[in-house]
Amino acid sequence: MIIKEQPFTASKTIISNRVIAAIKHLVLSATTGTSDAEAVADFLLAWYDAPTYGGFNITDLWHMDNHTRQAASTLFNWLSENQATPADLDLDLIFEAISTRWAV
Structure with missing residues (x-):
């Protein structure tokens, strides 16, 4: 699992502590039953396998608290520049x- 404190390399891509923290926050939000857990799970599952789990409804951002929206934004921006699954x-x-808990 990649959630650690040091930058690391995956597929020749360096991932900053900020991106690691964002992924960690999103995973914890999706797995611990926070009020925005379902929206976060949908966001993560769209990254994981959109054809299987569906795309992410952008209006689901409205169901996330500010910290979680910032984490999603950080990950989204990083993904736009890096081709990492x-x-x-x-x-x-x-x-x-996450898919076992949230997939319909």
């Missing part, structure tokens, strides 16, 4: 757990 970051098991 959750599998590239060794997050498969975490995302499988």
Whole structure:
């Protein structure tokens, strides 16, 4: 699992502590039953496998608190510049757990 305090390399891409913190916050939000957990899970599952789990409804951002929206924005911006999947970051098991809980 990639959630650690040091920058690391995945697929020749350096991931900053800020992006790691954003992913950590989003994963925790999606798995701990926060009020915005379902919206966060939808965002993460769209990254994980949109054809299977559906795309992310952008209006779901309205259901996230400010800190969570900022984390989603950080990840989204990073993803727009880096072609990394959750599998590239060794997050498969975490995302499988999220999908088991939230997939319809």
